Amino acid sequence: MLIEEEAVESLAVETEDKDLERLFAEARRYPLLTSQQEKSIDGSKWQAVTGLQKLLVRDKVARHYLRAWSSNTALTPLDIAYFxxxxxxxxxxxxxxNYMADGKQADRMEALHSALQKNRTPRTLDQRMADLDLPASLTVGIAVVVLRLDGVKLQDSVADALEQWSTFWTHTEKRPKTPLEASVREELIAHMESYSDARDTLTMHNLRLVYSIAGRYRGKGVNYLDLIQEGTLGLIRAAEKYDHSKGFRFSTYCFNWITQAIRRHVGDTGGLIRYPTHVQEQVNKLYRLRVTEKQRTGEEPGDAALAEAAGLTLEKTRDLLQLRNLGVSLDAPQFDDDDGTLLDTMSGGPFDASESEAETESLHDRLLLEMEELDKAEREVVIARWGLHDGPPLSRAEIADRMSVSREWVRQLERAALTKLSGNERIRSAFADYMEASD
Incomplete structure (x- = not known):
């Protein structure tokens, strides 16, 4: 059995080596670009984006979509429950x-919508669209949606998201029966191909930078090929956003995007417990400082010395030092001042043991009825947190985003609601009956 496992492991390593050699061979085909080449390629990319925007505001069918889209940025929030x-x-x-009701560019979006509603001149519409300074990826996504409405099949993740959101739009208009003009459709497709070619060229000629950065994160519990994949996604995003007119080279710009993508992936998959990226970086910084200080002085630095070196408070430093190699008992209390345990918050448990859906639904309905005694905000948090609505359970961050409040406020609402519900005798009695029936 041991020999078989070693053979399988050896085959996996050999396969990975072949994949890496193929990737490296492909990357060697694309030499690094000169500064002038980058400017030329990126210039063609933004020229294509500008061309798409001009076509979108001048074609009747495209303007119809833009009117509905610009209107709903103010009327229909990006509620996660829609998706x-x-x-x-x-x-x-x-x-x-930036373009939603409370965004930095909301007034300019309103100006575009007003100009579209009043059928302003092409010159005015061009100016209103240019004032928005739309991301290239968003411009392309809108163009793909318009082309899909005309029967053209194209793949684009931003277009997929826009279409899903549009099914919940507050304001819609009757779509014109006339199709896109043939010349407009051809020009849209041509501009999109030009944009894709420029973005892909910037990407392919900088793949070696991805391999180099990914190599720094080997040995952190994540496969090297996965690191390359995530770094490449960061590189593609950088190629979409890069603007040569800002005065810096693309390799300088994309470095942070690649590093950020790889770090986030390592943080998400490299450990049993996931922390936000900025927290992981703070923890790593403290441990690097600890090693440096020990090498310099020959003694283990205290928490106060580490806090001073890192520029953090002593309390924050101690909290961060407790995060690495953290082990938590499932019998530990969920909060410092109650009797609930972490095990109580895990999915599954007695509610999944019942063989009768009717009994579960009865308990569910009873719980919803008793929750009417909670405050509106508390009730909303509990329903979303435990998936008592028609959707999946949401995290505190998702609920905070949905309610436009902080995660800490959501936690306090959740805690207050559970305290009230735990003291409800009718809920205790209903649960006791449920458990007795399911035994």
Whole structure:
């Protein structure tokens, strides 16, 4: 058995080595670009984006979509409950946050919508669209949606997210029966191909930078090929956002995007417990400082010395030092001042043991009825946190985003609600009956 496992492991290593050699051979085909080449390629990318924007505001069918889209940025929030695919919610938050009702560019979005409603001149519409300074990826996503409405099949994640969000739009208009003009459709496709070619060229000629950065994170519990994949996604995002007119080289710009993507992936998958990226970086910084100080002085530095060296408070430093190699008993209390345990918060348990859906539904209905005694905000948090609505359970961060409050406020609401419910004798009695029936 041991020989078989060693053979399988050896085969996996050999396969990975072949994949890596293939990737390196492919990367060697694309030499690094000169500064002038980068400017030329990136210039063609933004020229294509500008061309797409001009076509979108001048074609009748495209303007119809833009009117509805610009209207709903003010009327329909990016509520995570709208999205069956949560990734689509995060994509639109990234692309549209500045243009929503409370965003920095909300007034300019309103100006575009007003100009579209009043059928202003092409020159005015071009100016209003340019004033928005839309991301290239969002411009392309809108163009893909318009082309899909005309029957053209194209793949784009931003377009997928926009379409899912549009099913919940507050304001919609009757779509014109006329299709896109043939010349407009051809120009849209041509501009999109030009954009994709420029983005892909910037990406392919900088793959070696991804391999180099990914190599620094080997040995952290994540496969090297996975690191390369995540770093490449960061590189593609950098190629979409890069603007040569800002005066710096693409390799300088994409370095942070690649590093951020790889760090986030390592943080998400490299350990049993996931912490936010900035917290992981603070923890790593403290441990690096501890090693440095020990090598310099020959003694283990105290918490106060570490706090001073890191520029953090003593309390914050102690909290961060407790995070690495953290082991927590499931019998530990959930909060310092109650009798509940962490095991009580895990999915499954007695509610999953029942063989009768009717009994579970009865208990569920009873719980919802008793929750009417809670404050509105407390009730909303409990329903969303434990998936008592029609959707999946949400995290505190997702609920905070949905309610436009802080995660700490959500935690306090959750805690207050559970305290009230735990003292409800009717809920205790209903649960006791349920457990007796399921035995």
């Amino acid at each position: 069956t695919n949560r990734e689509h919610h995060f994509i639109l938050r990234r692309e549209l946050s």
